[in-house]
Amino acid sequence: MIKRSFIKLTGPRLLCDRVEPDPKKPETIPIPPRLVLLLHEPLDSTRETLIKKGDTVKRGERLFLYKESTEYAVSPVSGTITSIASYTGDFGTIATYFIVERDEKDTAVNGFSEFADTPSLKTADDFLRSLPGAPPLSHFTDPDRKINTLVIEGTDSDLMSTTRQYLLKTAKDEISQGIHILRQMTGIPKIAITVPEDAGDGFSAEGVQVLKISQVYPKALPHMVMKDHLEIIPDPGATCEDCGVTFVSVEGIISLARAFAKKELVYDKTLTVIAKDGTRHLVQAVIGTPLHRIFKQFNLQTNEKDRIIIGGPMTGHAAYTLYHPVTPDMDTVQIQDREQIPYVSDYPCINCGKCVRVCPANVPVNLLVRYLEADLYEEAADSFDLTSCIECGLCSYVCTARIPLFQYIRLGKHQLIELETEATNE
């Protein structure tokens, strides 16, 4: 496996958007009559589920699919389960969704409150995984990984989103409280926070290293922060966690502070919604709110063949339905008009070299794509650095032949994992 160093970034200078100096509060979306909750566990039609259609649930109730399940979703409302079904995500990943029809009368359960005075990782992992911002609590409880550095992301990693910057600017006290709680729970020795380098008002807290991030895309992506500021370059295929570093959105830290302060779970997710004309709306919606409810609030029309992108324009992925819910880790949603969808072609590579020059991980993309197009995933990894890609999407953006390079790469990585899993199982 070749290991290439990050050495350069040439080509287009794409600048990430900056939050306004005096931003407006996010617009609150009313809690809808029906919520959709996603659970990252596949539904097995041969087994009896713990929760059934017609069951009632309370606000704050954890929903486990089976007796032995460790994954859970938390219901932000009290109501009745009207549907449980399979959800197919990117690359055929299977999850399960519950539809909860909300009751007028709110009833709550709060198993977390009795543990809220003594923050511990176990309690947090048992109750707080679905908090807005999705704090990666399981990274700290994984016995196979030793996390020694936590990086709080106060910068948005893709273009056009300002969700994290808004929260960094407006919730400094809660960020400090969240850091204190997380430090208490994990004993983690090193904590850093990313802030926009051009933001006058940054952040400061005792024992927290401030990492000033350039506005140039993709400087705020975790692998770039690791390389530029922590001087760590993960081996090809290795994650940040494999190197002892975990990243958490600033919203995850704020949510921890709010949950421990209120002694109850919180459900309001902040996100940036980008309209077809590029207008940005900062929104607060309860987790589980179907996206069409948000679009309706701003009179955003979607027509046939328009695309809904979850995540930013460079690294996001398409949602298949307007009923896709707001999830704990969703920072950005964009509607692309069918006329604006980047044109892709099946023309061959003309060897212009733009993708190679722009790649921050120095991947020989022009050669790599030939192997991916031929489904030669292991060769692509062994000889052409498939696993060194940090998934910034710049190669697709610059490609003269409009080859969907990033999509080929993501599919290639997924197939490689499948092949490795198959080999291990055999």
Ligand code: SF4
């Ligand atoms: S997405 Fe393309 S440009 Fe970005 S790191 Fe991967 S190969 Fe390089």
Ligand code: SF4
């Ligand atoms: S940018 Fe596109 S056309 Fe140019 S070398 Fe890379 S893959 Fe080939």
